Amino acid sequence: MPRKVPEFGPIITLTSDFGMADAYVAQMKLALLRHAPSARLVDVTHAIAPQDVLGGSIQLERAIAAAEPGAFHLAVVDPGVGSNRRILVTVLSEQTIVCPDNGLITWAWRRLGPGKSFELAWRPTHSSTTFHGRDIMAPALGMLASGTKLTKLARPIADPLLLDVHLADPADRAGRVIHIDHFGNATSNIPAEMLDPDDAVRIGRRSVNRIRKTYADVPPGKPLALIGSAGLLEIAVRNGSAQRTLRLKIGDEVTLVR
Amino acid sequence: MPRKVPEFGPIITLTSDFGMADAYVAQMKLALLRHAPSARLVDVTHAIAPQDVLGGSIQLERAIAAAEPGAFHLAVVDPGVGSNRRILVTVLSEQTIVCPDNGLITWAWRRLGPGKSFELAWRPTHSSTTFHGRDIMAPALGMLASGTKLTKLARPIADPLLLDVHLADPADRAGRVIHIDHFGNATSNIPAEMLDPDDAVRIGRRSVNRIRKTYADVPPGKPLALIGSAGLLEIAVRNGSAQRTLRLKIGDEVTLVR
Amino acid sequence: MPRKVPEFGPIITLTSDFGMADAYVAQMKLALLRHAPSARLVDVTHAIAPQDVLGGSIQLERAIAAAEPGAFHLAVVDPGVGSNRRILVTVLSEQTIVCPDNGLITWAWRRLGPGKSFELAWRPTHSSTTFHGRDIMAPALGMLASGTKLTKLARPIADPLLLDVHLADPADRAGRVIHIDHFGNATSNIPAEMLDPDDAVRIGRRSVNRIRKTYADVPPGKPLALIGSAGLLEIAVRNGSAQRTLRLKIGDEVTLVR
Numbered sequence: 001m002p003r004k005v006p007e008f009g010p011i012i013t014l015t016s017d018f019g020m021a022d023a024y025v026a027q028m029k030l031a032l033l034r035h036a037p038s039a040r041l042v043d044v045t046h047a048i049a050p051q052d053v054l055g056g057s058i059q060l061e062r063a064i065a066a067a068e069p070g071a072f073h074l075a076v077v078d079p080g081v082g083s084n085r086r087i088l089v090t091v092l093s094e095q096t097i098v099c100p101d102n103g104l105i106t107w108a109w110r111r112l113g114p115g116k117s118f119e120l121a122w123r124p125t126h127s128s129t130t131f132h133g134r135d136i137m138a139p140a141l142g143m144l145a146s147g148t149k150l151t152k153l154a155r156p157i158a159d160p161l162l163l164d165v166h167l168a169d170p171a172d173r174a175g176r177v178i179h180i181d182h183f184g185n186a187t188s189n190i191p192a193e194m195l196d197p198d199d200a201v202r203i204g205r206r207s208v209n210r211i212r213k214t215y216a217d218v219p220p221g222k223p224l225a226l227i228g229s230a231g232l233l234e235i236a237v238r239n240g241s242a243q244r245t246l247r248l249k250i251g252d253e254v255t256l257v258r
Numbered sequence: 259m260p261r262k263v264p265e266f267g268p269i270i271t272l273t274s275d276f277g278m279a280d281a282y283v284a285q286m287k288l289a290l291l292r293h294a295p296s297a298r299l300v301d302v303t304h305a306i307a308p309q310d311v312l313g314g315s316i317q318l319e320r321a322i323a324a325a326e327p328g329a330f331h332l333a334v335v336d337p338g339v340g341s342n343r344r345i346l347v348t349v350l351s352e353q354t355i356v357c358p359d360n361g362l363i364t365w366a367w368r369r370l371g372p373g374k375s376f377e378l379a380w381r382p383t384h385s386s387t388t389f390h391g392r393d394i395m396a397p398a399l400g401m402l403a404s405g406t407k408l409t410k411l412a413r414p415i416a417d418p419l420l421l422d423v424h425l426a427d428p429a430d431r432a433g434r435v436i437h438i439d440h441f442g443n444a445t446s447n448i449p450a451e452m453l454d455p456d457d458a459v460r461i462g463r464r465s466v467n468r469i470r471k472t473y474a475d476v477p478p479g480k481p482l483a484l485i486g487s488a489g490l491l492e493i494a495v496r497n498g499s500a501q502r503t504l505r506l507k508i509g510d511e512v513t514l515v516r
Numbered sequence: 517m518p519r520k521v522p523e524f525g526p527i528i529t530l531t532s533d534f535g536m537a538d539a540y541v542a543q544m545k546l547a548l549l550r551h552a553p554s555a556r557l558v559d560v561t562h563a564i565a566p567q568d569v570l571g572g573s574i575q576l577e578r579a580i581a582a583a584e585p586g587a588f589h590l591a592v593v594d595p596g597v598g599s600n601r602r603i604l605v606t607v608l609s610e611q612t613i614v615c616p617d618n619g620l621i622t623w624a625w626r627r628l629g630p631g632k633s634f635e636l637a638w639r640p641t642h643s644s645t646t647f648h649g650r651d652i653m654a655p656a657l658g659m660l661a662s663g664t665k666l667t668k669l670a671r672p673i674a675d676p677l678l679l680d681v682h683l684a685d686p687a688d689r690a691g692r693v694i695h696i697d698h699f700g701n702a703t704s705n706i707p708a709e710m711l712d713p714d715d716a717v718r719i720g721r722r723s724v725n726r727i728r729k730t731y732a733d734v735p736p737g738k739p740l741a742l743i744g745s746a747g748l749l750e751i752a753v754r755n756g757s758a759q760r761t762l763r764l765k766i767g768d769e770v771t772l773v774r
Contacts, residue, residue: 008525008553009266013542019440020278020536021305023320026271027487029300030324037266037298040553042545047537050441051497062539066546066650079497082472129472131487134324182535183566214598214645229543229647239567239595267524277698278536279563281578284529285745287558288582295524295556308699309755337755340730387730389745392582 009038010145013063015056015075016133017048024131028074028138035142039072051079053103054163054250058179058187060097061107062230069094072145075104076133087120087137089144089154096150098141100132103163107178110167118154170194175233177203177252184241188254190233195256201225202255203235206246215239267296268403271321273314273333274391275306282389286332286396293400297330309337311361312421312508316437316445318355319365320488327352330403333362334391345378345395347402347412354408356399358390361421365436368425376412428452433491435461435510442499446512448491453514459483460513461493464504473497525554526661529579531572531591532649533564540647544590544654551658555588567595569619570679570766574695574703576613577623578746585610588661591620592649603636603653605660605670612666614657616648619679623694626683634670686710691749693719693768700757704770706749711772717741718771719751722762731755 012032018024025046032039044063048056056077063073078100086101092108092115099105101119109115120140127135140153168175168190175190186203201208208225211233218224220239223246228234233254237245270290276282283304290297302321306314314335321331336358344359350366350373357363359377367373378398385393398411426433426448433448444461459466466483469491476482478497481504486492491512495503528548534540541562548555560579564572572593579589594616602617608624608631615621617635625631636656643651656669684691684706691706702719717724724741727749734740736755739762744750749770753761 011546011549013546015539019305021303022439023273023302023317023324024439024487026300026302026321027324030269030271030321030326030329033269033298033300034326040549041300042542042549042557044539044542045537047535050499059539063542063546066539066543068546068550071546080474083474128485128487130484130492134487181538181540216596216599226646227644229540229644229650234646241566277563279561280697281531281560281575281582282698282745284558284560284579285582288527288529288579288584288587291527291556291558292584299558308757338732341732386743386745388742388750392745 009040010036010070010072011042011067012036012039012072012074012141012145013042013044013067015044015048015060015063015073016046017050017052017056017077018046020046024134027134028076031134031138032074032142035139036145039142039145048077051077053077054106054165055179057104057107057163060099060104061111064093064095064097064108064112065230067095071095072141073097074137074141075099076137077104078102078133081132082129087132088160089118089120089150090160091116091150096144098137101161103161105160106163106165109160109162110165117157117160118150119157120154122153165189167191168194174253174255176254177248177250180243180248180250184237184243185228186235186242186248187228187230188233188235190254190256192227192231195233198258199256200258201233201235202257203246203248203252208235267298268294268328268330269300269325270294270297270330270332270399270403271300271302271325273302273306273318273321273331274304275308275310275314275335276304278304282392285392286334289392289396290332290400293397294403297400297403306335309335311335312364312423313437315362315365315421318357318362319369322351322353322355322366322370323488325353329353330399331355332395332399333357334395335362336360336391339390340387345390346418347376347378347408348418349374349408354402356395359419361419363418364421364423367418367420368423375415375418376408377415378412380411423447425449426452432511432513434512435506435508438501438506438508442501443486443492443494444500444506445486445488446491446493448512448514450485450489453491456516457514458516459491459493460515461504461506461510466493525556526552526586526588527558527583528552528555528588528590528657528661529558529560529583531560531564531576531579531589532562533566533568533572533593534562536562540650543650544592547650547654548590548658551655552661555658555661564593567593569593570622570681571695573620573623573679576615576620577627580609580611580613580624580628581746583611587611588657589613590653590657591615592653593620594618594649597648598645603648604676605634605636605666606676607632607666612660614653617677619677621676622679622681625676625678626681633673633676634666635673636670638669681705683707684710690769690771692770693764693766696759696764696766700753700759701744702751702758702764703744703746704749704751706770706772708743708747711749714774715772716774717749717751718773719762719764719768724751
């Protein structure tokens with residue numbers, strides 16, 4: 001007889017620039033749980049640099065790519081809170097994302113989209129002017145996650161606001177650093193599919209060398225290029241930080257050479 | 259037919275000065291889950307500065323204000339652990355809070371109270387002398403959250419120890435910075451109800467100007483005063499840090515002027 | 517009538533050096549929840565210093581010691597990812613741990629073991645070469661937590677790779693600092709059982725004095741030695757940081773004197 005599996009609720013991930021020192025994230029979670037009491041909450045990160053919409057966009061895409069159809073995502077990096085920027089509901093990869101319409105959906109749209117875009121029309125009776133994540137977005141997503149129909153809360157719109165950030169163009173044989181992680185590994189916008197087995201990688205004036213399979217393929221302290229866990233070309237230093245050793249920063253050019 | 263909603267357990271929030279680098283928070287969570295296995299745990303913050311009881315007090319109030327009747331809260335900033343300081347159980351806003359009786363309940367008491375105070379009488383068979391959060395408070399709160407009657411574990415006492423921190427007195431037309439958040443926004447102890455539409459705000463010698471609705475009401479980089487998401491007067495810099503730009507610190511005087 | 521307790525799933529704790537700024541932890545959690553959808557996830561810490569296997573080992577032991585039979589643990593500090601290092605499944609204290617076979621199990625093995633060791637044989641159809649935590653370890657642990665038999669996924673092996681770190685030898689009357697926590701408290705490898713009531717403690721050339729019961733036994737700012745919450749001799753400074761005040765570091769010798 002199969003083991004009886006308990007019931008379980010929808011998955012909701014959270015991404016923000018709220019940090020971990022204040023109650024803001026908890027306030028959003030309590031609003032989510034009020035409307036979706038059985039939700040399984042998963043923090044993506046709250047360490048996005050304040051107002052860094054691109055950085056938030058990249059982490060949000062990672063969460064969507066790692067989740068399954070039916071998952072929900074709340075992403076709040078919202079410097080325009082209280083202004084007339086729209087609140088976006090996006091359906092993409094059979095998942096539902098609520099975030100400000102300020103470009104936060106960009107990287108998910110580029111890699112996993114296009115999706116379907118809606119403007120959140122629902123508003124609560126009372127709302128602060130400074131924390132729509134707690135007062136509008138979390139309740140709305142909670143309602144969607146517990147079964148409220150999207151058409152009851154939102155209306156279709158044309159494409160969302162997207163940042164001018166793209167996957168590298170295969171014709172260019174070059175791209176840029178779009179993210180640097182906790183280990184100092186630099187991720188580019190060059191997808192695995194663009195690479196030939198014989199490619200070497202140059203970053204700025206520095207040749208990093210052939211593309212390896214994993215960190216352990218070079219001696220400790222040495223730089224390498226490899227396909228990272230997001231399926232993008234990554235520059236790393238084994239047991240070290242490529243960011244520090246190679247002085248990398250977001251926007252640096254990455255070139256493929258034969 | 260309505261969608262079947264799974265069962266779900268009590269909400270328990272956690273606030274501490276334990277940081278995120280050690281297993282201390284996990285040890286408290288495992289103790290909570292032992293006694294309240296279906297609890298839905300929500301971290302408020304564990305980044306309270308070590309032994310900063312006032313800072314913990316402010317975050318705890320935020321958690322209580324954001325939760326609903328029936329919620330439970332564990333707050334541990336406990337420099338007196340192992341001494342004869344009492345352990346407090348407070349019932350306030352129809353919610354139950356367990357924390358040391360060292361002032362940690364202060365801000366919730368000022369804004370949402372008064373509550374009813376109890377001294378935790380229950381003790382485990384074995385306890386460390388240095389981690390009552392794990393050994394006494396978490397098990398006790400877990401028992402309460404899973405239905406044990408309060409009177410079985412605690413006895414009524416007169417008011418708890420409260421810090422000398424108060425909501426601003428309307429007669430004073432002035433208050434103080436009581437918290438600075440992750441974005442560098444400074445929250446005062448001046449509640450929205452104390453403000454007139456024509457008030458301007460002065461902090462130290464600097465006039466911040468009229469009270470705005472939201473950050474986007476001033477140009478990027480400019481300071482503003484507004485009602486923050488906690489219903490208190492807040493000093494901010496749009497897309498920047500008021501703490502850095504205006505050199506604010508906790509205790510700075512905030513004055514209302516016409 | 518007793519209150520109806522909802523069903524609940526297995527406890528799974530997570531320990532890593534992934535930090536909180538990236539989606540890596542969320543990606544592991546989503547993989548765990550895919551295979552063990554009712555799991556109750558508890559973060560131990562993700563702030564292990566990058567590639568610090570000993571530091572991760574100590575936090576993992578704390579999680580196991582605090583959990584109950586039937587709990588599951590995922591620990592990923594994995595500088596050798598993608599190399600031929602094995603993936604370990606350990607059964608210890610009636611709990612199941614999945615981690616790389618690089619010494620991460622050491623401290624749990626020393627304090628709570630020996631356990632039974634297995635090599636994970638299961639591999640997914642597709643895996644990255646850089647993130648086995650997400651692609652191999654989390655799915656495998658999720659399967660075990662939802663009832664898959666260990667023998668279906670892993671084969672018995674002799675003892676795992678263990679670091680040269682041990683509990684202090686009673687004959688030596690001395691040990692070493694093995695961990696410094698968020699408060700600056702230094703934990704040694706000297707267990708409570710090794711201490712006599714009359715022992716005084718010396719660290720480097722500095723005599724810390726008699727062993728106390730708790731922090732409040734000395735004036736604020738003063739150093740003390742006591743049995744910490746892990747049952748090990750700890751050096752602390754009341755309301756301060758022993759690490760800063762006494763300039764302690766991992767590896768420092770701690771001596772018992774009469």
